[in-house]
Amino acid sequence: MTPVRKAVLPVAGMGTRIQPAAKTTPKNLLNVYDRPILAHVVAEGRAAGIEHFVFITGRGQGAIEDYFDRAFELEYSLESKGRMAILEDVKSDQLGPGQMSFVRQMEPLGLGHAVWCARDIIGDEPFAVMLPDMLMAAEPGALAQAIAAHDAVGGNVVVVEPAPPGEAHKYGIVALGKAVGRGGRLSTMTGMVEKPPPGTEPSNLFISGRYILQPGIFDALSAHTPGAGGEIQLTDAMLQRLEVEPFHALEYDGVTYDCGDKLGLLRANVAYALKDPECGADCRAALKALLAR
Ligand code: UTP
Numbered sequence: 001m002t003p004v005r006k007a008v009l010p011v012a013g014m015g016t017r018i019q020p021a022a023k024t025t026p027k028n029l030l031n032v033y034d035r036p037i038l039a040h041v042v043a044e045g046r047a048a049g050i051e052h053f054v055f056i057t058g059r060g061q062g063a064i065e066d067y068f069d070r071a072f073e074l075e076y077s078l079e080s081k082g083r084m085a086i087l088e089d090v091k092s093d094q095l096g097p098g099q100m101s102f103v104r105q106m107e108p109l110g111l112g113h114a115v116w117c118a119r120d121i122i123g124d125e126p127f128a129v130m131l132p133d134m135l136m137a138a139e140p141g142a143l144a145q146a147i148a149a150h151d152a153v154g155g156n157v158v159v160v161e162p163a164p165p166g167e168a169h170k171y172g173i174v175a176l177g178k179a180v181g182r183g184g185r186l187s188t189m190t191g192m193v194e195k196p197p198p199g200t201e202p203s204n205l206f207i208s209g210r211y212i213l214q215p216g217i218f219d220a221l222s223a224h225t226p227g228a229g230g231e232i233q234l235t236d237a238m239l240q241r242l243e244v245e246p247f248h249a250l251e252y253d254g255v256t257y258d259c260g261d262k263l264g265l266l267r268a269n270v271a272y273a274l275k276d277p278e279c280g281a282d283c284r285a286a287l288k289a290l291l292a293r
Contacts, residue, residue, distance in 0.1 A: 001154055004147050004212055006121070007050045007128040009041065010114035012058035012105040017261050026061040028132045030265060033272035036067060037259045039093045040272075041132045048143040050128060054101045054121050056114040065102055068095045109224075110231025115213075116221035124215050126150065129234075134209025135268050137275075138254025142210045145252045149186050150212040155246030156238070157212040158189065160205040161256060169198045171206030172235050174249045182250065189247040192235050194228050205249060207235065208256055217241055 015027035022030065028038040042053060055064055071090065078087040103117045115129055128143055136142035142159055150157045163171050173196055177188035193202060211234075220237035227233035238247065257268035273283040 001151060002125050003049070004126050004128055004150060005050065006052045006054060006125070007045045007130050007143070008054045008056065008115055008118045008122065009038070009045075009130050009132050010056040010105075010111060011038070011061060011064065011132055012056050012108050012114055013111075013133075013260075014108055015260065018259075018265065021262075024060075026057075026064055027260065029063055029067060030259070032135060032257075032259065032265070032268045033276065034089075035093060037135055037265075037268075038064065038132050039067070040135055041130055042068070042093070042095070044136070044141040044143050045128070045130055047141050048128075048147050050143070052099055052101065052121075053095065054103060054118045056103050056105050056117050058105055058108060065100075068093065068100055070094060110226070110229075110233055112221050112227075112232040112234040112237050113224065115234055116218060116224075116232070119218040119221075122215060122218070126212055126214050129211040129213060131209035133258060133260035135257040135259050136209060136252070136254050137257070137271065138252060142208075142252045142254055142256075145254075146210050146212050146250055149182065149248060149250045153180055153186065153246075153248055155248060156214055156217075156241065157248045157250055158238070159208045159210040159252050160249045161208045161251060162204050163206045166198075168201040168204050168206065169196055171195065173201050173203060174205050174207060175202035176205070176249060180248065185251040185253075187249050189242070189249045191242070192239055194233070194235055205251060208252070210252075213238075214241070214245055216245060 011028045015022035018027055029036040032040055045053060057064060075087060101121050105114050105117050130143060146157050146159050160174055172192060172194045174189050175191035177190045179187045217237055220240040224232055227236040258264035259268050274280050
């Protein structure tokens with residue numbers, strides 16, 4: 001089986017729900033505890049064996065390229081002051097030469113269009129899509145779980161998770177076929193419905209933020225057919241490919257924070273601070289004091 005080596009990270013969306021915080025800072029460079037959201041997501045990709053990250057960007061997002069590059073002056077300054085722990089932390093997020101590409105989407109025409117922009121860099125091999133707004137705290141990481149599922153069953157793998165009770169109609173929901181592994185948490189997929197009317201949902205599992213896709217998806221995306229909201233939707237292209245190749249839904253083990261939403265970003269910050277061995281106890285005490293006021 002061809003290994004999954006490349007990941008597409010679409011970051012060109014408008015970030016409407018989180019404005020004005022993302023007016024001058026790219027949304028995915030907003031912080032979650034000790035580093036930008038995007039650095040957490042790239043770390044998850046590296047831990048899963050991803051060798052090349054393809055960022056789909058828009059205007060004003062040059063800082064993303066700088067973040068994953070060397071920062072010579074900062075590193076020199078930290079080294080000369082002997083701040084070695086901070087230096088190591090800074091360096092740990094750098095990507096190596098040739099490990100990142102940046103593709104301009106030009107216009108935010110939808111997630112499907114953003115993924116299509118990566119077609120030449122991906123070529124003819126299976127690849128990952130990581131939605132960087134979705135911070136998925138898991139051990140092993142959500143993408144590693146998806147790649148393990150892909151190694152086991154091949155085809156396409158879509159990571160899913162249960163919608164909050166009574167809210168399935170707000171999400172892209174999957175229809176499941178038979179269970180094929182992971183103790184019933186990996187199943188064949190028979191369909192997908194975007195925001196099904198209440199009572200008609202085929203399951204309570206929604207498409208979360210990680211996918212393993214076969215390169216045939218680019219054929220379906222190249223038609224540029226607008227779907228819901230006038231945007232070129234990835235789910236529409238996946239529905240077309242479902243006719244010709246297998247799709248699997250993996251219910252992953254972990255907790256997702258939607259950092260494209262103000263409350264989700266706040267929850268992620270608190271959760272990541274609480275689980276940090278150095279500052280977790282202080283954070284808990286600070287929260288208790290705040291709540292007691
Ligand atoms: P979202 O719809 O969740 O992100 O897209 P958004 O558009 O930035 O947020 P809102 O809805 O306006 O608040 C999911 C992911 O796809 C990317 C976004 O950056 C996000 O990571 N995306 C979306 C693109 O890269 N290009 C697009 O045209 C649309």
